[in-house]
Amino acid sequence: MARPGRSYDTLTRRSSMPVWLAITWRVGLVLGLIAAAIAVHWFDRAGLRDDYDGDVSFIDVIYFTMISITTTGYGDIAPVTDRARLFDAMLVTPIRIFVVLIFVGTAYNFVFKRTWDVWRMKIIQGNLHDHIIVAGFGTSGREAVEELIARGTPVEEIVVVDADEQALSEAEQMGCSVLCGDATRDKTLLDVKISRAKSMVVSAGRDDTSILIVLTARHLAHHVPISVSVRAADNELLARQAGASTVINPVSFAGLLLASSCHGANISDYLSDLASVTGRVKLNQRDVAEEELGYGLANIRSGGLGVRIYRDGKAYGFWEEEAAKLIPGDTVVEIMPGDGASKKTVEG
Template sequence: MPQPRLSSALKRKSGLPLWLAIGWRVAGVMALLGIAIGVHWFDRAGLRDSYDGNVSFLDVIYFTMISITTTGYGDIAPVSERARMFDALVVTPIRIFVVLLFLGTAYNFVLKRTWEKWRMALIQRNLHDHIVVAGFGTTGSEAVDELIARGTRPRDIVVIENNAEALARAEALGCNVLQGDATRDATLEDVKLDRAASMIVAAGRDDTSILITLTARHLSANLPISVIVRAEDNELPARAAGATTVINPVSFAGLLLAGSSGNQHLTDYMMDLASVRGRISLTERQVHADEIGRPLSAITTGLGVRIYRDGNPYAFCDPECAALKAEDTIVEIVRRNGDKP
């Protein structure tokens, strides 16, 4: 059975206030009733009243209403061919349209909202260890594509975005989606940020991304948050806001360009490491119990290039990598199938 999605906010909210939207429907129904009453009144000679033989204006209103509601007591009936044809070809479609209009109104304003609230509550109960992506523009969508290519299930990804078209693309991938403002506490609480495994912030503007990060850190003190910023000056504010990882695509592109100058294969290798489509990839993991005390070069799962100990990075050539400790995090290069390169 396919996983349900957070789609209650996918549709863009109508600009009409609720009372006006209902008022337009009521006005439409009254207009249709007015047409039917008017025609019946002008053609009242084709109607017969079995009670007193006289068809008054109130009788016409009465007959029209019981005809539209399919009650049909039979005390007033069309007797002329013209009156019967009008009831058959005009009143019957009006009756169907009025019924559909009332049913549609009941669905839009009562049943649909109740159903979507129930679905959202069901999805929220099942959200655990998911990845929250704030922003589904070019960068956010590429991040989601890469996550899915790396094996993350789309149902374990929640996309927050204001643009309905972008959300439709995310939903087509199978992700949970929520239309809203990721800078607001209520929005992040709706996606159960406190139970998320990590968060990616790619709002498109540095100030918005930093504000989202600040809000997310306020709600979850230990959540890993990756943020993309486009100005180098905003890297420090992003970290101060609580970002675990700050990525500057401009700086990274500059590094690739500099590396490619006179070294044509370095950039290709870096792209191979970064993309899931390459033959090898960079991964990180905790030290295994049987690796404690051994050097980083002795691990068998991949090619160890760095460890993190007490928040500090150490390269494979540093003396700290001569003996691994239980709390170390290993960064290694592995083949796509998990074998050592």
């Protein structure tokens, strides 16, 4: 798939060549080009003139070749025959340009770019507070980021971690901060300042990898809520034991929608609306407001429809006795009008 901004497709793979070998072959290429130019100048030294002593020695050839490739020359040794001048014009000049590009490219890749990236990363890290970390930018991770943005999360507060540079390029085009790395490693999560994160979303594509990421994240940040996607029902308990605050099984959820549609075509449509910010209705979770204390869940002041409260880690429905009187510390789950709701008609 073509990257955003490109009109062509590329098949790429990260180079396995170590840094020292990459620098060595570049230096070797430069030396090879210089050696070739020296050899031709030496065999055609009759086409050169030395204004100093009139004799063109091998040292003079090396000197002339080096200053011709690295500079424009000083004029003390100059080509005088048509063949020597043609060689300098057609071969030495391109070699000079190529050598400069190699040196500039090497300096950029291994000095300037690394220094710039380190400095830029420190600036970004310094601004990371109350951010959301998304580990894995596959289909589920991408949809999670799009939904977060649609729900009003500032895109600069989303940090995507993935080992796929193509996926990271797409996340970066969306405006997210990105880090290419393995989210199962402590260093990777420390680099994205997990201890200062507001929450974390894990969707690595494999249950074992996702659970390992949760384990790593939980031992680094005990307080951060972690939502993880797992596909096998047997792994839901393992994910919770690893420290996940919320476990989502997309396969089970799809099954629930299919089963619900058998009892009414509109039920699955309503459930889909609840799950998306673009639907006519949406679910909202918040702390109980001070002015709501002492009132029942049916009398919440936000204009939404209260359906559940969480008190001391337990859930209570709107029909239960505990929901008849809200107290400090309660968490309210309510149904609110979504972005797709009509201005005149609000669906409950």
